[in-house]
Amino acid sequence: MTFVVQAAVEQRGFDVSLRVGPGETVAVMGANGAGKSTLLNIIAGLLHPDSGRAELDGRILFDLTAGRGAWTAPHRRGTALLAQEPLLFPHLSVLDNVAFGPRSAGAPKDAAKAAALRWLAEVEATDLQARRPSELSGGQAQRVAVARALAADPGLLLLDEPMAALDIHAAPLLRRLLKRVLAGRRAVIITHDVLDALMLADRVVVLEDGRISEEGPTRDVLQRPRSRFAAGLAGLNFLSGEVTEHGLHSGGLNLYGQHHDVPGPLPAGQPGVAVFPPSAVSVFLSEAHGSPRNAFRVTITDLEPHGDQIRVRAGESGRLSADITPAAAADLGLAPGMEVYFVIKAGAVSVYPA
Ligand SMILES: Nc1ncnc2c1ncn2[C@@H]1O[C@H](COP(=O)(O)OP(=O)(O)OP(=O)(O)O)[C@@H](O)[C@H]1O
Numbered sequence: 001m002t003f004v005v006q007a008a009v010e011q012r013g014f015d016v017s018l019r020v021g022p023g024e025t026v027a028v029m030g031a032n033g034a035g036k037s038t039l040l041n042i043i044a045g046l047l048h049p050d051s052g053r054a055e056l057d058g059r060i061l062f063d064l065t066a067g068r069g070a071w072t073a074p075h076r077r078g079t080a081l082l083a084q085e086p087l088l089f090p091h092l093s094v095l096d097n098v099a100f101g102p103r104s105a106g107a108p109k110d111a112a113k114a115a116a117l118r119w120l121a122e123v124e125a126t127d128l129q130a131r132r133p134s135e136l137s138g139g140q141a142q143r144v145a146v147a148r149a150l151a152a153d154p155g156l157l158l159l160d161e162p163m164a165a166l167d168i169h170a171a172p173l174l175r176r177l178l179k180r181v182l183a184g185r186r187a188v189i190i191t192h193d194v195l196d197a198l199m200l201a202d203r204v205v206v207l208e209d210g211r212i213s214e215e216g217p218t219r220d221v222l223q224r225p226r227s228r229f230a231a232g233l234a235g236l237n238f239l240s241g242e243v244t245e246h247g248l249h250s251g252g253l254n255l256y257g258q259h260h261d262v263p264g265p266l267p268a269g270q271p272g273v274a275v276f277p278p279s280a281v282s283v284f285l286s287e288a289h290g291s292p293r294n295a296f297r298v299t300i301t302d303l304e305p306h307g308d309q310i311r312v313r314a315g316e317s318g319r320l321s322a323d324i325t326p327a328a329a330a331d332l333g334l335a336p337g338m339e340v341y342f343v344i345k346a347g348a349v350s351v352y353p354a
Pocket residue numbers: 012030031032033034035036037038039
Protein backbone atom coordinates (compact mmCIF):
# COMPACT_ATOMS: atom_id res chain seq x y z
CA MET A 1 0.00 0.00 0.00
CA THR A 2 2.41 2.67 -1.14
CA PHE A 3 2.31 5.80 -3.18
CA VAL A 4 5.60 6.91 -4.68
CA VAL A 5 6.31 9.44 -7.37
CA GLN A 6 9.56 10.61 -8.89
CA ALA A 7 9.27 12.98 -11.81
CA ALA A 8 11.24 15.60 -13.71
CA VAL A 9 10.08 18.30 -16.12
CA GLU A 10 13.19 19.82 -17.63
CA GLN A 11 11.63 22.97 -19.04
CA ARG A 12 10.28 23.92 -15.60
CA GLY A 13 13.43 22.92 -13.67
CA PHE A 14 11.22 20.48 -11.77
CA ASP A 15 12.61 17.33 -10.15
CA VAL A 16 10.77 15.88 -7.15
CA SER A 17 10.51 12.54 -5.34
CA LEU A 18 7.71 11.98 -2.87
CA ARG A 19 6.35 9.05 -0.92
CA VAL A 20 3.03 9.19 0.93
CA GLY A 21 2.22 6.44 3.39
CA PRO A 22 -1.19 4.86 3.91
CA GLY A 23 -3.51 7.24 5.76
CA GLU A 24 -0.99 10.06 5.57
CA THR A 25 -1.85 13.63 4.54
CA VAL A 26 1.03 15.69 3.15
CA ALA A 27 0.82 19.47 2.72
CA VAL A 28 2.82 20.91 -0.18
CA MET A 29 3.84 24.51 0.33
CA GLY A 30 6.07 26.92 -1.56
CA ALA A 31 6.19 30.34 -3.18
CA ASN A 32 4.39 31.09 -6.47
CA GLY A 33 5.99 29.15 -9.29
CA ALA A 34 7.75 26.69 -6.95
CA GLY A 35 6.17 23.70 -8.71
CA LYS A 36 3.22 22.76 -6.48
CA SER A 37 0.64 22.53 -9.28
CA THR A 38 3.17 20.83 -11.52
CA LEU A 39 3.53 18.07 -8.91
CA LEU A 40 -0.23 17.62 -8.50
CA ASN A 41 -0.87 17.66 -12.24
CA ILE A 42 1.78 15.02 -12.81
CA ILE A 43 0.22 12.75 -10.18
CA ALA A 44 -3.30 13.33 -11.54
CA GLY A 45 -2.15 12.51 -15.08
CA LEU A 46 -2.79 15.99 -16.49
CA LEU A 47 0.89 16.63 -17.20
CA HIS A 48 3.34 14.26 -18.82
CA PRO A 49 6.77 14.54 -17.15
CA ASP A 50 9.97 14.03 -19.15
CA SER A 51 11.07 11.20 -16.95
CA GLY A 52 10.17 9.38 -13.76
CA ARG A 53 7.87 6.81 -12.34
CA ALA A 54 4.83 6.74 -10.08
CA GLU A 55 2.99 3.89 -8.42
CA LEU A 56 -0.16 3.84 -6.30
CA ASP A 57 -1.07 0.67 -4.41
CA GLY A 58 0.58 -1.56 -6.98
CA ARG A 59 -0.79 0.28 -10.00
CA ILE A 60 1.78 1.96 -12.23
CA LEU A 61 0.59 5.53 -12.89
CA PHE A 62 3.47 6.11 -15.26
CA ASP A 63 6.85 4.63 -15.84
CA LEU A 64 9.10 6.67 -18.08
CA THR A 65 12.35 5.16 -16.86
CA ALA A 66 14.77 4.07 -19.58
CA GLY A 67 13.11 2.07 -22.31
CA ARG A 68 9.63 2.12 -20.75
CA GLY A 69 6.64 4.23 -21.69
CA ALA A 70 3.84 3.12 -19.39
CA TRP A 71 1.08 5.71 -18.90
CA THR A 72 -2.26 5.29 -17.09
CA ALA A 73 -5.07 7.66 -18.10
CA PRO A 74 -6.17 10.15 -15.40
CA HIS A 75 -9.55 8.50 -14.75
CA ARG A 76 -7.95 5.08 -14.20
CA ARG A 77 -5.37 6.20 -11.65
CA GLY A 78 -7.38 5.86 -8.47
CA THR A 79 -6.68 9.51 -7.70
CA ALA A 80 -9.27 12.27 -7.28
CA LEU A 81 -8.51 15.94 -7.67
CA LEU A 82 -10.28 18.65 -5.71
CA ALA A 83 -9.43 21.98 -7.32
CA GLN A 84 -9.87 25.57 -6.12
CA GLU A 85 -13.10 25.78 -8.09
CA PRO A 86 -15.62 22.95 -7.52
CA LEU A 87 -15.89 22.12 -11.27
CA LEU A 88 -19.22 20.30 -10.90
CA PHE A 89 -21.09 19.18 -14.02
CA PRO A 90 -23.56 22.06 -14.53
CA HIS A 91 -26.25 19.94 -16.22
CA LEU A 92 -26.37 17.28 -13.46
CA SER A 93 -28.08 17.49 -10.07
CA VAL A 94 -25.91 17.47 -6.94
CA LEU A 95 -26.84 13.82 -6.35
CA ASP A 96 -25.87 12.80 -9.90
CA ASN A 97 -22.64 14.77 -9.66
CA VAL A 98 -21.64 12.79 -6.58
CA ALA A 99 -22.88 9.48 -8.05
CA PHE A 100 -20.81 10.09 -11.19
CA GLY A 101 -17.58 8.58 -9.80
CA PRO A 102 -19.09 5.28 -8.60
CA ARG A 103 -21.15 5.05 -11.83
CA SER A 104 -18.05 5.50 -14.01
CA ALA A 105 -16.29 2.85 -11.93
CA GLY A 106 -19.07 0.43 -12.91
CA ALA A 107 -21.34 0.54 -9.84
CA PRO A 108 -25.04 -0.21 -10.51
CA LYS A 109 -27.30 2.83 -10.40
CA ASP A 110 -28.80 2.08 -6.96
CA ALA A 111 -25.43 1.39 -5.35
CA ALA A 112 -23.97 4.57 -6.87
CA LYS A 113 -26.93 6.56 -5.56
CA ALA A 114 -26.59 5.03 -2.09
CA ALA A 115 -22.87 5.88 -2.03
CA ALA A 116 -23.64 9.43 -3.19
CA LEU A 117 -26.23 9.89 -0.43
CA ARG A 118 -23.78 8.58 2.15
CA TRP A 119 -21.16 11.10 1.09
CA LEU A 120 -23.64 13.96 0.86
CA ALA A 121 -24.62 13.19 4.46
CA GLU A 122 -20.95 13.14 5.44
CA VAL A 123 -20.46 16.67 4.06
CA GLU A 124 -23.82 17.82 5.49
CA ALA A 125 -25.31 18.50 2.06
CA THR A 126 -28.17 15.95 1.92
CA ASP A 127 -30.74 18.73 1.58
CA LEU A 128 -28.96 20.03 -1.53
CA GLN A 129 -29.21 16.76 -3.48
CA ALA A 130 -31.84 17.90 -6.01
CA ARG A 131 -30.22 21.24 -6.80
CA ARG A 132 -28.15 22.14 -9.84
CA PRO A 133 -24.61 23.50 -9.24
CA SER A 134 -25.77 26.98 -10.33
CA GLU A 135 -28.11 27.00 -7.32
CA LEU A 136 -25.31 26.52 -4.78
CA SER A 137 -23.13 29.00 -2.90
CA GLY A 138 -19.37 28.70 -3.31
CA GLY A 139 -19.02 26.93 0.04
CA GLN A 140 -21.90 24.52 -0.68
CA ALA A 141 -20.50 23.70 -4.12
CA GLN A 142 -17.08 22.97 -2.64
CA ARG A 143 -18.65 20.65 -0.03
CA VAL A 144 -20.42 18.79 -2.84
CA ALA A 145 -17.10 18.62 -4.72
CA VAL A 146 -15.53 16.99 -1.64
CA ALA A 147 -18.33 14.41 -1.60
CA ARG A 148 -17.88 13.80 -5.32
CA ALA A 149 -14.12 13.30 -4.94
CA LEU A 150 -14.55 10.87 -2.03
CA ALA A 151 -17.44 8.91 -3.54
CA ALA A 152 -14.98 7.66 -6.15
CA ASP A 153 -13.09 6.02 -3.23
CA PRO A 154 -9.70 7.31 -4.39
CA GLY A 155 -6.51 5.69 -3.15
CA LEU A 156 -5.03 9.18 -3.15
CA LEU A 157 -6.94 12.44 -2.81
CA LEU A 158 -5.29 15.49 -4.38
CA LEU A 159 -6.38 18.92 -3.14
CA ASP A 160 -5.25 22.09 -4.90
CA GLU A 161 -5.82 24.98 -2.49
CA PRO A 162 -9.40 23.90 -1.78
CA MET A 163 -10.10 26.90 0.46
CA ALA A 164 -8.60 29.54 -1.83
CA ALA A 165 -11.77 30.57 -3.64
CA LEU A 166 -13.96 30.63 -0.50
CA ASP A 167 -14.83 33.65 1.59
CA ILE A 168 -13.77 33.98 5.22
CA HIS A 169 -17.02 32.46 6.50
CA ALA A 170 -17.07 29.41 4.22
CA ALA A 171 -13.36 28.57 4.54
CA PRO A 172 -13.38 27.56 8.26
CA LEU A 173 -16.40 25.31 7.67
CA LEU A 174 -14.69 23.50 4.81
CA ARG A 175 -11.46 23.25 6.80
CA ARG A 176 -13.31 21.49 9.62
CA LEU A 177 -14.99 19.18 7.12
CA LEU A 178 -11.66 18.34 5.49
CA LYS A 179 -10.09 17.66 8.87
CA ARG A 180 -12.78 15.07 9.47
CA VAL A 181 -12.66 13.39 6.07
CA LEU A 182 -8.87 13.49 5.69
CA ALA A 183 -8.26 11.70 8.99
CA GLY A 184 -6.74 8.36 8.09
CA ARG A 185 -6.98 9.08 4.36
CA ARG A 186 -4.05 9.41 1.98
CA ALA A 187 -3.97 12.89 0.53
CA VAL A 188 -1.70 15.57 -0.88
CA ILE A 189 -2.90 19.11 -0.27
CA ILE A 190 -1.43 22.24 -1.81
CA THR A 191 -1.85 25.19 0.46
CA HIS A 192 -0.51 28.69 1.08
CA ASP A 193 -1.97 28.69 4.56
CA VAL A 194 0.10 27.51 7.48
CA LEU A 195 -3.11 26.82 9.40
CA ASP A 196 -4.13 24.23 6.80
CA ALA A 197 -0.75 22.56 7.07
CA LEU A 198 -1.04 22.44 10.85
CA MET A 199 -4.66 21.34 11.00
CA LEU A 200 -4.91 18.99 8.05
CA ALA A 201 -1.50 17.50 7.38
CA ASP A 202 0.79 15.07 9.16
CA ARG A 203 3.80 16.28 7.22
CA VAL A 204 4.76 19.30 5.15
CA VAL A 205 6.90 19.35 2.04
CA VAL A 206 8.38 22.71 1.03
CA LEU A 207 9.10 23.22 -2.66
CA GLU A 208 11.55 25.83 -3.87
CA ASP A 209 12.41 26.24 -7.54
CA GLY A 210 11.04 22.84 -8.49
CA ARG A 211 12.89 20.92 -5.73
CA ILE A 212 12.01 19.85 -2.21
CA SER A 213 13.96 22.18 0.10
CA GLU A 214 12.73 20.62 3.32
CA GLU A 215 10.15 18.23 4.67
CA GLY A 216 9.05 16.83 7.97
CA PRO A 217 6.24 16.80 10.52
CA THR A 218 4.51 20.19 10.22
CA ARG A 219 5.27 21.25 13.79
CA ASP A 220 8.96 20.38 13.48
CA VAL A 221 9.34 22.31 10.23
CA LEU A 222 7.68 25.36 11.77
CA GLN A 223 9.72 25.13 14.95
CA ARG A 224 13.02 24.41 13.22
CA PRO A 225 12.70 25.76 9.68
CA ARG A 226 15.67 25.08 7.44
CA SER A 227 14.48 27.23 4.56
CA ARG A 228 13.71 30.94 4.42
CA PHE A 229 10.25 30.05 3.12
CA ALA A 230 9.34 27.87 6.10
CA ALA A 231 10.80 30.42 8.54
CA GLY A 232 8.57 33.04 6.94
CA LEU A 233 5.57 30.76 7.44
CA ALA A 234 6.45 30.33 11.08
CA GLY A 235 6.91 34.11 11.45
CA LEU A 236 10.55 33.69 12.42
CA ASN A 237 13.66 35.61 11.42
CA PHE A 238 15.97 33.43 9.39
CA LEU A 239 19.67 33.83 8.60
CA SER A 240 21.83 31.33 6.81
CA GLY A 241 25.60 31.27 7.01
CA GLU A 242 28.46 29.45 8.63
CA VAL A 243 28.37 27.91 12.07
CA THR A 244 30.80 29.48 14.56
CA GLU A 245 31.85 28.39 18.02
CA HIS A 246 29.18 30.65 19.60
CA GLY A 247 26.51 30.83 16.94
CA LEU A 248 26.44 31.78 13.27
CA HIS A 249 28.28 34.08 10.93
CA SER A 250 25.93 35.41 8.28
CA GLY A 251 26.58 38.12 5.70
CA GLY A 252 28.86 40.19 7.94
CA LEU A 253 26.81 39.58 11.10
CA ASN A 254 28.24 37.57 13.95
CA LEU A 255 25.32 36.12 15.84
CA TYR A 256 25.48 34.47 19.26
CA GLY A 257 22.97 31.71 19.81
CA GLN A 258 22.23 28.23 21.08
CA HIS A 259 23.30 25.21 19.08
CA HIS A 260 20.53 22.72 18.49
CA ASP A 261 19.94 19.31 17.00
CA VAL A 262 23.33 17.83 17.89
CA PRO A 263 24.77 16.84 21.24
CA GLY A 264 27.39 19.44 22.22
CA PRO A 265 28.53 22.36 20.08
CA LEU A 266 28.29 22.20 16.31
CA PRO A 267 31.55 21.92 14.41
CA ALA A 268 32.47 25.46 13.33
CA GLY A 269 32.69 26.18 9.62
CA GLN A 270 29.79 24.07 8.42
CA PRO A 271 26.71 25.59 6.77
CA GLY A 272 24.03 26.47 9.28
CA VAL A 273 20.96 28.56 9.91
CA ALA A 274 19.83 30.74 12.78
CA VAL A 275 16.20 31.43 13.59
CA PHE A 276 14.68 33.72 16.20
CA PRO A 277 11.30 35.33 16.75
CA PRO A 278 10.74 39.04 16.09
CA SER A 279 9.66 39.29 19.75
CA ALA A 280 13.27 38.53 20.78
CA VAL A 281 14.54 41.63 18.97
CA SER A 282 14.68 45.01 20.71
CA VAL A 283 15.22 48.32 18.94
CA PHE A 284 17.56 51.08 20.22
CA LEU A 285 18.68 54.40 18.79
CA SER A 286 22.28 53.93 19.97
CA GLU A 287 24.60 51.06 20.67
CA ALA A 288 25.17 51.82 24.34
CA HIS A 289 22.39 49.64 25.75
CA GLY A 290 22.45 46.31 27.54
CA SER A 291 24.52 43.44 26.37
CA PRO A 292 26.98 44.21 23.59
CA ARG A 293 26.22 40.83 22.01
CA ASN A 294 24.01 40.61 18.96
CA ALA A 295 23.68 44.37 18.47
CA PHE A 296 23.48 45.24 14.79
CA ARG A 297 23.17 48.56 13.05
CA VAL A 298 20.36 48.33 10.51
CA THR A 299 18.26 50.64 8.37
CA ILE A 300 14.49 50.46 8.84
CA THR A 301 12.68 49.56 5.63
CA ASP A 302 9.08 49.30 6.87
CA LEU A 303 6.83 49.63 9.89
CA GLU A 304 3.58 47.72 9.93
CA PRO A 305 0.91 46.75 12.45
CA HIS A 306 1.21 43.19 13.69
CA GLY A 307 -1.49 42.20 16.17
CA ASP A 308 -1.13 44.67 19.04
CA GLN A 309 2.54 45.23 18.20
CA ILE A 310 4.43 47.17 15.55
CA ARG A 311 6.60 45.05 13.29
CA VAL A 312 9.81 46.86 12.39
CA ARG A 313 11.46 45.51 9.27
CA ALA A 314 15.07 46.33 8.60
CA GLY A 315 18.07 45.40 6.53
CA GLU A 316 18.29 44.19 2.98
CA SER A 317 14.72 43.62 1.66
CA GLY A 318 13.43 43.76 5.24
CA ARG A 319 15.09 40.48 6.11
CA LEU A 320 15.14 41.11 9.88
CA SER A 321 12.08 42.01 11.91
CA ALA A 322 11.44 43.16 15.43
CA ASP A 323 8.10 43.37 17.22
CA ILE A 324 7.80 46.25 19.65
CA THR A 325 4.92 48.04 21.35
CA PRO A 326 3.31 51.02 19.59
CA ALA A 327 4.36 53.14 22.59
CA ALA A 328 8.00 52.14 22.14
CA ALA A 329 7.83 52.84 18.40
CA ALA A 330 6.40 56.29 19.13
CA ASP A 331 8.98 57.04 21.88
CA LEU A 332 11.82 56.13 19.52
CA GLY A 333 10.25 58.13 16.67
CA LEU A 334 10.85 55.25 14.26
CA ALA A 335 10.41 55.78 10.51
CA PRO A 336 11.57 54.01 7.36
CA GLY A 337 15.08 55.05 6.36
CA MET A 338 16.23 55.57 9.99
CA GLU A 339 19.35 53.83 11.23
CA VAL A 340 18.79 51.97 14.51
CA TYR A 341 20.29 49.09 16.48
CA PHE A 342 18.60 45.72 16.62
CA VAL A 343 19.58 43.80 19.73
CA ILE A 344 18.74 40.11 19.70
CA LYS A 345 18.64 38.00 22.87
CA ALA A 346 21.23 35.26 22.38
CA GLY A 347 19.06 32.85 24.38
CA ALA A 348 16.29 33.14 21.79
CA VAL A 349 18.53 32.43 18.79
CA SER A 350 18.52 28.78 17.68
CA VAL A 351 21.40 27.68 15.50
CA TYR A 352 21.39 24.35 13.71
CA PRO A 353 22.92 22.67 10.67
CA ALA A 354 21.50 23.68 7.29
N1 LIG B 1 1.83 25.51 -18.84
C1 LIG B 1 3.09 25.79 -18.52
N2 LIG B 1 4.05 25.81 -19.46
C2 LIG B 1 5.32 26.08 -19.16
N3 LIG B 1 5.77 26.36 -17.92
C3 LIG B 1 4.86 26.38 -16.94
C4 LIG B 1 3.48 26.08 -17.18
N4 LIG B 1 2.82 26.15 -16.01
C5 LIG B 1 3.74 26.47 -15.08
N5 LIG B 1 4.98 26.61 -15.63
C6 LIG B 1 6.24 26.91 -14.94
O1 LIG B 1 6.57 25.84 -14.08
C7 LIG B 1 7.08 26.30 -12.85
C8 LIG B 1 6.23 25.76 -11.70
O2 LIG B 1 4.90 26.28 -11.81
P1 LIG B 1 3.70 25.76 -10.93
O3 LIG B 1 2.44 26.29 -11.54
O4 LIG B 1 3.82 24.30 -10.74
O5 LIG B 1 3.99 26.50 -9.56
P2 LIG B 1 3.08 26.63 -8.25
O6 LIG B 1 4.00 26.34 -7.11
O7 LIG B 1 1.87 25.82 -8.40
O8 LIG B 1 2.72 28.17 -8.26
P3 LIG B 1 1.41 28.96 -7.75
O9 LIG B 1 1.51 29.05 -6.26
O10 LIG B 1 1.58 30.30 -8.40
O11 LIG B 1 0.20 28.23 -8.23
C9 LIG B 1 7.09 27.83 -12.93
O12 LIG B 1 8.39 28.21 -13.31
C10 LIG B 1 6.09 28.12 -14.02
O13 LIG B 1 6.43 29.32 -14.68
